[in-house]
Amino acid sequence: MKTEIDFYIGWQAKAPLPFRRAVRRAIITMAVTVPILAGLLVWKQRGFSGGVFEYGKLTILEGELIRTPVPFLRIPVKQTVGNVPLFERILLIGYNKRGADSTLNQWEAKRGTLANKTLTVRGTLIYHDGKAALELTEENDALLRVSALKESDVPTHNMARFQLSPSASPVNLGMVTLSGEITDPKCMLGVMKPGEGRPHRSCAVRCIAGGIPPLLSVRNGTDHANYYLIVEPDGQPLNASILKDVGRPVQLSGRLEKADNWLILYTDSVRALAKTKLDEGSQIAMCR
Amino acid sequence: MALHYQAVSWNRQKTLYDWAIAGFVGLYLLIFCGLQAILFPDVTAETVIIRATSTLAFLMLHVILMIGPLCRLNPRFLPLLYNRRHLGVSMFLISAVHSVFSLLQFHSRGNVGMLKSLFTSEPDYRHFSQFPFQTLGFFALLILLVMAATSHDFWLKNLTPRLWKTLHMGVYVVYGLIVMHVLLGVLQQETSSLYVILLACGVVTIVGLHLAAAFVSHQPNQPAPKTGTDGFVSVCDVNDIHENRAKTMLINGQNIAIFRYDGKVSAVNNQCRHQNGPLGEGKIIDGCITCPWHGYQYQPQNGQSPPPFTEKVETYAVKCIGTTIWVNPTPSLPGTPQTTAFF
Ligand code: HEM
Ligand code: FES
Numbered sequence: 001m002k003t004e005i006d007f008y009i010g011w012q013a014k015a016p017l018p019f020r021r022a023v024r025r026a027i028i029t030m031a032v033t034v035p036i037l038a039g040l041l042v043w044k045q046r047g048f049s050g051g052v053f054e055y056g057k058l059t060i061l062e063g064e065l066i067r068t069p070v071p072f073l074r075i076p077v078k079q080t081v082g083n084v085p086l087f088e089r090i091l092l093i094g095y096n097k098r099g100a101d102s103t104l105n106q107w108e109a110k111r112g113t114l115a116n117k118t119l120t121v122r123g124t125l126i127y128h129d130g131k132a133a134l135e136l137t138e139e140n141d142a143l144l145r146v147s148a149l150k151e152s153d154v155p156t157h158n159m160a161r162f163q164l165s166p167s168a169s170p171v172n173l174g175m176v177t178l179s180g181e182i183t184d185p186k187c188m189l190g191v192m193k194p195g196e197g198r199p200h201r202s203c204a205v206r207c208i209a210g211g212i213p214p215l216l217s218v219r220n221g222t223d224h225a226n227y228y229l230i231v232e233p234d235g236q237p238l239n240a241s242i243l244k245d246v247g248r249p250v251q252l253s254g255r256l257e258k259a260d261n262w263l264i265l266y267t268d269s270v271r272a273l274a275k276t277k278l279d280e281g282s283q284i285a286m287c288r
Numbered sequence: 289m290a291l292h293y294q295a296v297s298w299n300r301q302k303t304l305y306d307w308a309i310a311g312f313v314g315l316y317l318l319i320f321c322g323l324q325a326i327l328f329p330d331v332t333a334e335t336v337i338i339r340a341t342s343t344l345a346f347l348m349l350h351v352i353l354m355i356g357p358l359c360r361l362n363p364r365f366l367p368l369l370y371n372r373r374h375l376g377v378s379m380f381l382i383s384a385v386h387s388v389f390s391l392l393q394f395h396s397r398g399n400v401g402m403l404k405s406l407f408t409s410e411p412d413y414r415h416f417s418q419f420p421f422q423t424l425g426f427f428a429l430l431i432l433l434v435m436a437a438t439s440h441d442f443w444l445k446n447l448t449p450r451l452w453k454t455l456h457m458g459v460y461v462v463y464g465l466i467v468m469h470v471l472l473g474v475l476q477q478e479t480s481s482l483y484v485i486l487l488a489c490g491v492v493t494i495v496g497l498h499l500a501a502a503f504v505s506h507q508p509n510q511p512a513p514k515t516g517t518d519g520f521v522s523v524c525d526v527n528d529i530h531e532n533r534a535k536t537m538l539i540n541g542q543n544i545a546i547f548r549y550d551g552k553v554s555a556v557n558n559q560c561r562h563q564n565g566p567l568g569e570g571k572i573i574d575g576c577i578t579c580p581w582h583g584y585q586y587q588p589q590n591g592q593s594p595p596p597f598t599e600k601v602e603t604y605a606v607k608c609i610g611t612t613i614w615v616n617p618t619p620s621l622p623g624t625p626q627t628t629a630f631f
């Protein structure tokens with residue numbers, strides 16, 4: 001049976017010595033474990049991308065609006081190699097978890113067709129790994145000016161206004177099969193960290209359901225990643241049908257195009273690939 | 289004079305306890321956020337807030353769950369048990385910060401409402417590994433909310449201690465939900481084996497302490513009781529019990545505390561009316577059984593709290609033959625006076 005110990009009731013102002021000693025031991029244990037745990041939990045994270053979201057800072061850009069298959073602003077880059085104008089495409093993205101289309105449609109409702117016109121647009125830059133996107137943070141007010149395409153950008157032969165300027169035509173790179181993870185370019189480029197993977201899946205689903213074009217990120221063995229915007233073979237958005245495959249390993253086959261500094265994959269073949277660690281674990285346990 | 293036993297005042301212990309909670313919370317957040325800024329300057333503020341508060345709340349949940357069995361194993365930890373609800377409410381508030389930030393970050397400002405998004409964005413409910421882990425966190429938060437909202441003694445009284453206690457056993461459901469929330473969620477992304485090891489250590493500690501405490505409290509520390517013809521059961525010798533203290537017995541499913549004091553013996557139900565505290569680990573102070581948890585008091589001969597208080601516990605008939613104590617394990621209604629058994 002227990003030996004007699006001093007008796008203590010919680011509300012007493014002062015606990016007897018043996019109680020105070022026990023509590024002191026508990027406090028010291030906590031004082032040692034709490035910092036160690038905090039340190040270990042932070043230290044062992046796998047790290048975060050260097051993507052930048054210039055939250056709160058608006059940037060004005062001027063360039064040609066390209067609406068299909070995904071909305072871009074095509075901007076002449078200052079440095080040119082051998083006098084050939086170099087262009088960079090900035091992916092346009094809506095405010096919040098929305099694609100740019102609703103904002104672009106609003107602009108067009110007011111100003112008429114804008115595709116292939118030169119627009120001056122204000123928004124928040126998001127950039128990572130040589131790719132940039134512009135969030136149309138101010139929505140309706142993000143469009144500052146519209147001007148016809150500059151003379152120098154239009155090729156000499158007669159060209160219908162609404163046709164894609166040949167200089168903007170993407171280059172066909174043939175059929176490819178790629179494995180990676182589908183996420184949304186907004187988060188991936190820097191709005192959220194991590195912007196891919198399991199915890200982020202539901203957010204990527206929200207962004208893609210909201211009209212942001214899906215992005216396939218393909219990692220090679222090293223830490224380098226390539227990014228591919230994904231659309232249907234006919235260039236239509238496939239956002240709705242791809243939601244179930246977001247945030248998990250998939251294999252995609254289709255036609256690849258290079259549009260200036262972006263790669264666009266035209267595909268309707270999306271195959272769920274390997275499993276998460278847990279799937280593999282339970283397979284070993286149950287099926288093999 | 290009866291001890292003033294309503295736990296309402298703000299005393300030195302409570303203040304110290306709350307300072308300790310605040311100190312450790314501050315220390316953890318300072319180290320976590322500081323190290324994040326130094327080691328991972330690329331991280332976003334939202335992720336730091338989400339991860340700092342979630343891991344802190346989960347750590348606090350472990351501490352909360354360890355205190356109970358620790359006190360069973362060594363009553364000297366009892367000062368940690370008193371006011372544990374402050375720890376519980378703080379833990380709820382911190383986990384609520386994590387939950388709100390997660391909801392805002394992952395589910396707000398999309399094409400459907402936040403809660404709809406929470407439940408539909410990952411629709412693969414049938415596959416274990418793809419199960420939408422965030423919904424588990426949501427239900428854990430709901431349970432914690434109910435527990436935090438009813439933590440005050442007002443609710444304890446109004447809901448009856450038994451219902452209240454059952455409600456607050458929900459903390460174990462919360463623990464299970466959060467373990468799965470972590471396993472199916474962030475551990476699929478942060479794959480360092482250290483995290484799996486830490487989680488395993490946490491679970492093993494909690495389960496181990498509870499098993500150890502259960503083992504210790506069910507140790508048969510008395511010879512098998514002999515039943516007499518009159519329904520009385522011989523339980524132990526008076527000398528096995530210290531003066532003003534008790535011995536507890538489980539007889540016919542009745543949890544009985546037998547007290548020895550002033551040459552007399554009395555038996556009452558072991559469970560305090562306040563929060564089911566173990567009366568048998570209490571002590572007779574000023575002639576009253578005093579609960580070790582929060583100091584509720586009962587008169588040993590009739591199980592009634594001294595006026596003006598009205599709590600009552602079941603009593604049992606006791607008799608002494610020589611120095612052997614005999615108890616009738618059929619409980620009398622709470623507050624029933626019993627004939628005094630002298631030895
Ligand atoms: C509506 C309720 C909740 C939601 C939406 C939610 C969401 C999330 C998300 C998205 C993550 C992964 C975050 C990351 O990338 O690190 C996470 C992790 C975590 N959650 Fe929750 N959670 C909720 C409630 C809770 C509650 C009540 C707890 C209780 C302690 C909790 C504990 C944790 C822990 C320990 C982690 C792992 C560490 C971390 O990744 O932050 N969660 N939760
Ligand atoms: S006084 Fe709180 S449980 Fe007994």
